[in-house]
Amino acid sequence: MIDSSPLTQLPWAGPAAGSARPCVQDVHRALTYAQLEDEARAFAEQLDELGIRQGDVIGIMLPNSVELVVATLGAWIRGVVATPINPTLTAREVSYQLEDSRARLLVGAAMEGVDVPSLAADELRRSATSRDAITVDPDRLALLVYTSGSTGSPKGVMLDHRNLEAMATSMAQHFGLTASDHALLVLPLFHVNSICVTLLAPFTVGARVTVLERFAPRSFVDAMERFQPTYFSAVPAIFAHLAALPADERVETRRLRFAVCGAAPVSPELLQRCESRFGMSITEGYGLTEATCASACNPVSGIRKPGTVGPALPGQRIRVVDPRGEDVPTGERGEVAISGPTVMRGYLNRIEATAEAIPDGWLRTGDVGILDEDGYLRIVDRIKDMIIRGGENIYPKEIESVLATHSAVLEAAVVGRPDPVLGEVPVAFVVLAPGAEVDADALIAHCRLGLAKIKVPVALEILDALPRNPVGKVDKPALRHSLAAV
Structure with missing residues (x-):
């Protein structure tokens, strides 16, 4: 039996459902809550006619736009799972995501080398014929958001409608959102951050959303002047650009x-510079896709502790544990663990990876943190080798795997190098096969053939041998240290 409790993050179930209140707009057009519902219904009907059935998966590879929002909501009306795809990915990366998720349709421009039927944005139907009641099962999968693990193989994080409802309402409660709020959406909608913080959370209170296709300093400044939003969510690289x-x-x-x-x-220091210069109050938060988006955040009004990511959000719990899963004393380091209704259902078709990530009902984040006496969390390190470039997660193993496909490469290791604007950028170290001859530029060009631009190493060094620790593993800390010493 379907739970009848309202999923208020869905615009037809929230407080502004069916109304003429402004709902979502981009630079090309604007929709009211009633119009958004109608267009989403129309796309759901279109999916039915295309033979897309309840429980199927569709890929959505569009730039930030009203059409992207319509396609996602229409899929949910039909009972279809959406897997958002970064439009800058290569054909290899897109094909992997579509094949792994078993997507039956790609909403976006056709792509050479991608063997899935496509439907362009301008082909989405805009007027519905049905006005039947919409029923969405809270336990049905809503999103498959792909993220890489330590193996480098992208994994589909399974998030259901109940996860999204818990996250969206928690965000709205924490930030005190009301119908008078206006969110400026600047981050890409293939991220749960944008989906939850600046799209679904406003829907729960009947607020308004303006969607920017992408962030650029000039267009952002213009949008702030034109739309005068009440809040936005961004990554450190954006604040660095503003500063x-x-x-x-x-x-x-x-x-x-x-x-x-x-x-x-x-x-x-960066947040303080932006706050002082632009007169904005910036609250720092923390989370990951596997917990739907955010798990901790400093309050908008109340005690904000610079250098921390705040206390646990409503409905969630945070612990800091030792390798046995036991709590460490307050103020000591350990792995951050999370529980609550926002924790993912698991990784698609990866039972072992799911069991490793959630061994005892608590999501192990792979991040090292400290909880203070007030429950504020400070992230001090990362267990995994993940590189975060301008808010985008990059996993070295994926880059290493692409380098390994070059006939001249014997071994490869990739680490992050600190960057004053982007946070980190990937740098590669390569050992050539005996007798092989190739230069760094050629290997970087090889990476461009199979990797999105943000994943391509900014530098590559050819070594005689990779450093190794006593058990024979590549010593990545030594590689990072060599970069810091330059």
């Missing part, structure tokens, strides 16, 4: 209640 604006550049913040910074570590 680097010319001294006479003004950013309109009169109606801005707060901004959110997350997805990557950020220095308190």
Whole structure:
């Protein structure tokens, strides 16, 4: 039996359902809550006619736009799972995600080398014929969001509608959102951050969303002036770009209640510079896709502790544990573990990886943190080798695997190098096969054939041998140290 409790993150189930209130807009067009529901219904009907059935998966590979929002919501009306795809991925990467998720349709431009039927954005139907009641099962999968693990193989994080409802309502509660709020969505909608913080959370209170196709300093400044939002969510690289604006550049913040910074570590000094210069209040948070988005966040009003990511969000619990899963004393380091209704159902078709990530009902994040006496969390290290470039997660193993396909490469190791704007950038170290001859530029060009631009190493060094620790594993800390010493 389907749970009848309302999923208020869905615009037809929230407080503004069916109304003429402004709902979502991009630079091309705007929809009211009633119009968004109608277009989502129309796309759901279109999916039915295309033979897409309840429980099927569709890939959505569109730039940030009203059409992307319509396609996602229409899929959910039909009972279909959406897997959002980064439009900058290569054909190899897109094919992997579509094949792994068993997607039956790609909403977006056809791509050479991708063997899945496609439907372009301008082919989405805009008017529905049915006005039947919409019923969405809270336990049905809603999203398959792909993220890489330590093996480098992208994994589909399974999030159901109940996960999204818990996250969206928690965000709305924590930030005190009301119908008068106006979110400026600047992060890509293939991330749960944008989906939850600046799209679904506003829907739960009947607020308004303006979608920017992408972040660029000039367009952002113009959007702040034109739309005068009450909040936005961004990554540290965006705040670094804002801090680097010319001294006479003004950013309109009169109606801005707060901004959110997350997805990557950020220095308190950078946030303070932006707050002082632009008169904005920035609250830092922490989370991961496997917990639907955010698990901790400093409050908008109340005690904010610079250098921390705040306390656990409503409905979630955070522990810091030792390798046995036992709590460490307050103020000591350990692995951050999370529980609550936002924790994922698991990784698609990866039982062992799911059991490793959630061994005892608590999601093990792979991050090292400290909880203080007030329950505020400070992230101090990462257990995994993940590189975070401008808020985008990059996994070295994937880059190493692509390098290994070059006939001249014997071994490869990739680590992150600190970057003042992006946080980190990938750098590769390669050992050539005996007798092989190739230069660094050729190997980087090889990476461009199979990797999205952000994953391509910014530098590559050819070594006689990779450093190794006593048990024979590549000594990545030594490689990082060599970069820091340059």
